[in-house]
Amino acid sequence: xxxxxxxxxxxxxxxxxxxxxxxxxxxxxxxxxxxxxxxxxxxxxxxxxxxxxxxxxxxxxxxxxxxxxxxxxxxxxxxxxxxxxxxxxxxxxxxxxxxxxxxxxxxxxxxxxxxxxxxxxxxxxxxxxxxxxxxxxxxxxxxxxxxxxxxxxxxxxxxxxxxxxxxxxxxxxxxxxxxxxxxxxxxxxxxxxxxxxxxxxxxxxxxxxxxxxxxxxxxxxxxxxxxxxxxxxxxxxxxxxxxxxxxxxxxxxxxxxxxxxxxxxxxxxxxxxxxxxxxxxxxxxxxxxxxxxxxxxxxxxxxxxxxxxxxxxxxxxxxxxxxxxxxxxxxxxxxxxxxxxxxxxxxxxxxxxxxxxxxxxxxxxxxxxxxxxxxxxxxxxxxxxxxxxxxxxxxxxxxxxxxxxxxxxxxxxxxxxxxxxxxxxxxxxxxxxxxxxxxxxxxxxxxxxxxxxxxxxxxxxxxxxxxxxxxxx
Amino acid sequence: xxxxxxxxxxxxxxxxxxxxxxxxxxxxxxxxxxxxxxxxxxxxxxxxxxxxxxxxxxxxxxxxxxxxxxxxxxxxxxxxxxxxxxxxxxxxxxxxxxxxxxxxxxxxxxxxxxxxxxxxxxxxxxxxxxxxxxxxxxxxxxxxxxxxxxxxxxxxxxxxxxxxxxxxxxxxxxxxxxxxxxxxxxxxxxxxxxxxxxxxxxxxxxxxxxxxxxxxxxxxxxxxxxxxxxxxxxxxxxxxxxxxxxxxxxxxxxxxxxxxxxxxxxxxxxxxxxxxxxxxxxxxxxxxxxxxxxxxxxxxxxxxxxxxxxxxxxxxxxxxxxxxxxxxxxxxxxxxxxxxxxxxxxxxxxxxxxxxxxxxxxxxxxxxxxxxxxxxxx
Numbered sequence: 001x002x003x004x005x006x007x008x009x010x011x012x013x014x015x016x017x018x019x020x021x022x023x024x025x026x027x028x029x030x031x032x033x034x035x036x037x038x039x040x041x042x043x044x045x046x047x048x049x050x051x052x053x054x055x056x057x058x059x060x061x062x063x064x065x066x067x068x069x070x071x072x073x074x075x076x077x078x079x080x081x082x083x084x085x086x087x088x089x090x091x092x093x094x095x096x097x098x099x100x101x102x103x104x105x106x107x108x109x110x111x112x113x114x115x116x117x118x119x120x121x122x123x124x125x126x127x128x129x130x131x132x133x134x135x136x137x138x139x140x141x142x143x144x145x146x147x148x149x150x151x152x153x154x155x156x157x158x159x160x161x162x163x164x165x166x167x168x169x170x171x172x173x174x175x176x177x178x179x180x181x182x183x184x185x186x187x188x189x190x191x192x193x194x195x196x197x198x199x200x201x202x203x204x205x206x207x208x209x210x211x212x213x214x215x216x217x218x219x220x221x222x223x224x225x226x227x228x229x230x231x232x233x234x235x236x237x238x239x240x241x242x243x244x245x246x247x248x249x250x251x252x253x254x255x256x257x258x259x260x261x262x263x264x265x266x267x268x269x270x271x272x273x274x275x276x277x278x279x280x281x282x283x284x285x286x287x288x289x290x291x292x293x294x295x296x297x298x299x300x301x302x303x304x305x306x307x308x309x310x311x312x313x314x315x316x317x318x319x320x321x322x323x324x325x326x327x328x329x330x331x332x333x334x335x336x337x338x339x340x341x342x343x344x345x346x347x348x349x350x351x352x353x354x355x356x357x358x359x360x361x362x363x364x365x366x367x368x369x370x371x372x373x374x375x376x377x378x379x380x381x382x383x384x385x386x387x388x389x390x391x392x393x394x395x396x397x398x399x400x401x402x403x404x405x406x407x408x409x410x411x412x413x414x415x416x417x418x419x420x421x422x423x424x425x426x427x428x429x430x431x432x433x434x435x436x437x438x439x440x441x442x443x444x445x446x447x448x449x450x451x452x453x454x455x456x457x458x459x460x461x462x463x464x465x466x467x468x469x470x471x472x473x
Numbered sequence: 474x475x476x477x478x479x480x481x482x483x484x485x486x487x488x489x490x491x492x493x494x495x496x497x498x499x500x501x502x503x504x505x506x507x508x509x510x511x512x513x514x515x516x517x518x519x520x521x522x523x524x525x526x527x528x529x530x531x532x533x534x535x536x537x538x539x540x541x542x543x544x545x546x547x548x549x550x551x552x553x554x555x556x557x558x559x560x561x562x563x564x565x566x567x568x569x570x571x572x573x574x575x576x577x578x579x580x581x582x583x584x585x586x587x588x589x590x591x592x593x594x595x596x597x598x599x600x601x602x603x604x605x606x607x608x609x610x611x612x613x614x615x616x617x618x619x620x621x622x623x624x625x626x627x628x629x630x631x632x633x634x635x636x637x638x639x640x641x642x643x644x645x646x647x648x649x650x651x652x653x654x655x656x657x658x659x660x661x662x663x664x665x666x667x668x669x670x671x672x673x674x675x676x677x678x679x680x681x682x683x684x685x686x687x688x689x690x691x692x693x694x695x696x697x698x699x700x701x702x703x704x705x706x707x708x709x710x711x712x713x714x715x716x717x718x719x720x721x722x723x724x725x726x727x728x729x730x731x732x733x734x735x736x737x738x739x740x741x742x743x744x745x746x747x748x749x750x751x752x753x754x755x756x757x758x759x760x761x762x763x764x765x766x767x768x769x770x771x772x773x774x775x776x777x778x779x780x781x782x783x784x785x786x787x788x789x790x791x792x793x794x795x796x797x798x799x800x801x802x803x804x805x806x807x808x809x810x811x812x813x814x815x816x817x818x819x820x821x822x823x824x825x826x827x828x829x830x831x832x833x834x835x836x837x838x839x840x841x842x843x844x845x846x847x848x849x850x851x
Contacts, residue, residue: 029639301641339644352483352495352641360714379641381484381720382697387704391713 009449012053013423013442015046017415019062019070020436021426022408026306028313029377030410038410039066047073051080055089056456058096059463061435063428067096068108075112075122090121091464097129102139105129106146113153126154140165141182142196193217197226212237228253247276247323248430251315254345262345269345277319277326284434286327289400291368293328295335296358297321298374304349313406314349317373319430320404324371336361338374354380355418356388363392369400375407376416376424386419402440404433475737475757475772479779480662482650482728483643484721487697489632490689492655493640494728496648496662505664505752505773505781509671510534510582514678516566519584519591525598527572527591531584532626532678537773537782539749540579573747573754581749585784586679588746589769592756593788594620596796597803607809612835622792624680630689637677642670648783649676650728654688655695656766657735662783664773682787684766735759735766736785751776761797763790795830802827809840821847 002010022039026032043066046054058070071093074081081089097105109126112118130150133139140147140162148166151158158166165179174180184191185203192203197218204214215230215237222230224244231238242253254262254269262269303314321335321344335344336358339351355378362370378385393399405415405424415424423443425436442452483495512534519527572591573583600616601608611618627633630653640649647669648662658681663669703716729737736759743757756771770785788796805811813823824836824844833841 302639350642350644352486352643356717360710360717363710363713379484379486380643381724382487384704384717384720388713388717391704391707391716392710395707395710395713 005449008050009442009447009452011046012050012057012449012452014414015042015054016057016060016062016439017405017424017426017443018042018408018413019057019060019066019426020432021063021406021415021428023063023065023309023428025308027309027407027410028302028304028306028375029407032308034410035408038413039408040069042413043069043073047077052082052085053453053456055085055092056460058092059460060439060456061432061459064100064104068100068104071097071108072111072115072117075119075125076115076117078119078121088460090125092460093121093125094128095464097125098132102143106139106143106150109150109153110146113149118153123154126150127156130154130156130158136162137176137178138196141178142199144199193221195221197222225249232256243272243275245276246429246431247273247280248315248319250276251319251322251430252311255311255315255318255347259346259348263343266343266345273322274326277322280323280431281327281434286323286434287437288324288328289369291332291398292366293324293333293369293371294362294365294367295321295324295333296355296362296370296372296374297335297337298353298355298372299337299339299341299347299349300351300353301349302353302375302377311349313375314347316406316427316430318344318347320371320373320427320433323430323433334362334365334367352380353378356381356384359385359388359392363396363399368396368398369402372401372403372418372422373427374403374405374418376403376405376418378418386421389419389422402437404436474739475741475783476778477729477733477737477780478774478777480648482725483646484724485652485728486640487695488636488639490653490693490695491633491636492652492695493636494650494652494732495643495646496650497643497645498647498666500779501645501666502647502664502779502781504539506538507663507665507668507672507782508536508538509675510536512569512582513567517569517584518566519569519572519587521572521591521595525595527587527594529584529587529590531569531587533585533675534582535585535672536576537581537583537749537754538579539581539752579750581747581754583747583754585771586786588754588771589756589758589784589786590622590680592744593758593769593792593796594622596758597799601803601807603806603808605807605809607836607840608807609835609837617835624682624786625686627677627679627681630681630686632689632693634677637674640673642673649673650733651676652695652732653685654692655732656684656688656787657733657768657785658682658685658688658787660736660770660783660785662780664781679784680786682792683789685787735787736768739765746771749773752781754782758796761793761800763793763797767793767796791830795832798827798830798832820844 018039022035024032024036024039027035054070055074058067074089074093097108100108109129112122112126130136130147144166150156151166161174161176161179165174170183174183181191181194185195189207189209192200192207192209195203200218212235215234219238222238224241227238227240228242228245231240242250245253250272254273297317299314299317303317305312305314324333325335337347338354338358341347353374355372355374359370389401401422403418403422403424404427406427407415408426409416415426417424425440425443427433427436441447442455477496479499480496481499483497485492485494510533514532515530517529517531521527572588573581576582598617598620600613604613645666647664647666648660650660651658659679661676663672703719704713707713707716740760741757742760743755745753745755747754753774754771758769759767761767767788768785769788770783772780773782775781801815802812805815809820809823813820816823821844824840825848827833827836828841
């Protein structure tokens with residue numbers, strides 16, 4: 001029978017992996033509902049058994065979906081917090097909520113209201129979040145419904161003209177320019193174009209402005225993500241600047257282009273990818289051991305993702321490839337795709353998952369460290385990676401195999417592993433690869449729960465002290 | 474006998490109750506193409522050569538092209554359809570000429586699976602030669618008159634669509650074996666990999682045996698048949714690679730030997746349907762042994778035996794029983810005494826079997842009543 005320590009360690013690693021990878025969205029093999037039910041069960045289980053560690057995972061670099069879920073669960077069950085842990089938990093909550101992207105932060109507050117979570121701590125947190133916004137007027141215009149919900153929920157005294165804006169009938173002229181623009185946009189076409197895009201979109205529909213005209217005029221106000229989302233259907237009216245995107249998003253963009261175009265613009269795309277990759281590892285180097293490093297990359301058909309996450313696993317794989325390529329000196333890194341293309345930019349999601357073939361290719365090349373990025377649904381033939389790994393460990397001294405998995409498996413409540421000896425580490429964004437590499441040794445099971453707690457405590461330290469700057473450590 | 478000549482099974486992919494085995498072609502086939510035909514799905518009434526009529530819901534038709542003028546020709550078939558066909562129209566009934574029809578030189582349109590089904594239905598359809606007094610007057614005059622069999626559309630099999638959607642196609646894949654409950658539900662083979670990519674999803678629209686539905690619901694998780702690990706004793710990387718090749722080869726042998734025992738190495742009753750150029754399009758029925766699962770199907774063969782096209786349908790036990798009974802009765806010239814002796818039962822028992830199989834109308838009422846009376850006696 002395993003000791004309580006082992007169980008605790010395994011539970012936590014299970015949860016952390018899920019919190020790295022799962023976004024509650026549909027995946028290739030699972031529906032969104034399966035994903036959501038599965039991950040919510042994990043949240044409830046960890047919250048009930050390891051509350052302190054559950055709160056601390058907020059600092060471990062988990063994705064925004066799970067961070068929001070944790071904040072909600074903690075606020076919902078405030079009375080269970082041990083007295084001594086209250087200060088730390090509050091600090092973690094404040095920091096984590098502050099770091100969520102605004103749309104997620106506001107949505108979370110609306111959810112708090114819908115689920116009637118309204119204790120003193122929640123009100124204080126919502127109040128601090130709202131009143132400490134750098135540009136509350138802009139937020140109030142862009143997220144009007146949510147800010148109104150926050151105000152009502154936490155009984156907030158809003159400054160200036162905001163109460164009149166959120167709750168009034170907009171009869172009088174506002175002195176704040178943006179609020180006045182919003183008021184005018186109800187009648188004036190010209191004012192529509194001075195509003196944030198998502199708000200202007202609704203107004204434009206009400207004024208029956210032709211979508212083509214609207215897109216041309218609103219173009220200067222679009223954010224980078226909005227441009228990316230719109231450019232496909234704008235008929236060339238919206239310009240994109242993909243070079244400004246982070247690496248994984250840039251990879252998604254590259255993979256969305258037809259193969260012929262990728263071939264044509266190869267030099268340009270390669271340059272952008274290099275810059276984006278360098279941005280990541282200049283912030284934090286990849287903790288890779290010396291010796292030859294090979295990546296076994298899965299571009300089987302299942303890496304095409306789902307309708308909700310189109311091509312996400314493949315984009316993540318390509319991003320990891322690029323990051324490793326840029327971080328490891330020449331000649332010491334090589335990528336092995338399951339279905340090879342003539343150039344890494346031209347990869348497509350197709351074919352079966354024959355990881356073992358590529359694993360042996362990598363060993364033939366002389367790799368010491370093999371990094372596998374795959375959803376681990378091996379099918380050609382199934383289940384041989386484990387056997388091959390066991391044998392290879394005997395044959396290649398100092399062989400280390402790391403496995404990163406972009407997909408949360410709803411059935412097993414974890415990310416799938418290729419072999420019981422090579423546990424998978426969840427990965428959602430190539431930006432997190434340095435963190436994931438650091439975490440991999442815990443997943444490998446060579447450490448005890450004390451080490452894991454210390455690791456988390458150290459992360460909490462960094463997380464709380466880094467202030468508003470996003471912690472990369 | 475059926476053989477997977479020129480094909481190699483690759484490792485299976487398991488999803489839900491379905492074990493899907495991809496088939497790869499050893500030598501790529503470039504001269505023969507099979508594509509979806511532009512015929513709309515719907516109820517079709519097909520006029521047959523012997524002036525009988527075949528009625529069925531036909532989800533799709535296929536177009537076979539053989540006289541291909543060389544490698545430089547376009548990859549699509551004239552009159553074929555790219556992409557998915559439109560929504561089915563359940564209201565209209567359309568008349569179709571023949572199950573297979575030549576459409577210009579080197580091109581043949583046919584209704585897949587219905588060739589085989591029609592073969593099953595037409596089995597011993599004609600009136601008997603000898604007018605035994607036990608047989609009813611209608612049967613003696615018109616033969617079987619009408620026969621019907623039914624199956625389950627693939628879309629109704631729980632989890633089948635999901636299994637097909639998440640299936641990862643191999644690069645040179647030309648076929649698929651579908652196993653449910655470790656029984657072959659259907660086999661599908663086309664000439665080339667491009668054709669297969671187009672037709673992969675059409676498998677969902679096909680007809681499946683009733684047993685397939687039952688097994689899909691009863692055995693939702695087939696065990697993973699792990700290929701035996703042969704890696705333990707490898708002493709070098711080269712040996713590891715050899716072991717991997719060996720695992721694949723052993724799997725291929727296992728599929729052809731054990732998994733496909735229902736279909737391969739069984740005596741077949743074949744009938745030629747058409748001879749496109751040097752090829753042979755035939756339909757077949759396995760030997761109708763009631764102790765085993767039987768299949769009907771159609772295949773296209775090269776003169777050297779290479780299997781270019783195959784589609785099979787698993788018969789349910791009742792379907793097998795009916796066909797078997799007809800076969801036995803026809804075999805003994807519809808003489809009840811001989812047939813009963815051949816089956817090792819008494820005449821009243823045979824009559825009872827015939828009635829329960831739904832063929833009671835072939836016998837006179839007097840025969841049925843006396844048989845029922847004889848069986849009631851202790």
